[in-house]
Amino acid sequence: MAELKTKANKASVEKFISSVDDEGRREDCRTLMKIMKKATKADPVMWGDSIVGFGTYHYVYESGREGDWFMVGFSPRKKNFSIYLMGGLEHQSEHLAKLGKHKTGKGCLYVNRLSDINVDVLTSMVQSAVEKLKKN
Numbered sequence: 001m002a003e004l005k006t007k008a009n010k011a012s013v014e015k016f017i018s019s020v021d022d023e024g025r026r027e028d029c030r031t032l033m034k035i036m037k038k039a040t041k042a043d044p045v046m047w048g049d050s051i052v053g054f055g056t057y058h059y060v061y062e063s064g065r066e067g068d069w070f071m072v073g074f075s076p077r078k079k080n081f082s083i084y085l086m087g088g089l090e091h092q093s094e095h096l097a098k099l100g101k102h103k104t105g106k107g108c109l110y111v112n113r114l115s116d117i118n119v120d121v122l123t124s125m126v127q128s129a130v131e132k133l134k135k136n
Contacts, residue, residue: 004067006048013044013052020076028081028114032074035119039126040071051075057086057133071133072126083109085125087132095125 017029033044033052040055047053053070060066073084080103088107089096096104100117103110109125111117 006051008045008047008053008056008068008070011046011049013046016046016050016052017076024113025076025081029074029076031114031119032081032083035123035126036072036074039123039130042071045070047073050077051082051084053084055130055133057136071130080110080112081114083111083122085109085129087129091132092125092128095121095128099125 013033017026017033020026020029029052036052036054037044042055044052044054047070051070051073052075053073055071056068057071058066058068069086070084071086075082075084084107085092086107089104089109096102098118099109099121101111102117109122114122
């Protein structure tokens, strides 16, 4: 089986956040960090070169593949923020309806900036994702 390329590492989260070009995006990063740290009760860790992850969980797929991954995280991409909610988004439909301007992937939420969304709803979504992972 292929080994995951994206892994937790010792790179500085603060240095990474400081490298984000726009001050508003850096502030959004800091807000996301507060939300995710509170939900997971874990410090931020760099995963690969561009993902800030919080907490960890162990997964095992039906294929037998298994590993460790972060519970929630984000990446300030050039176009938008990728917000990773590893509990999936299927159970978040009520929250998504109230969130504001966003797009979704399988377990990923894409927002241009936090001012486009209801941050209280996002906070509830992060908490829900963490609770779901802890139950499983």
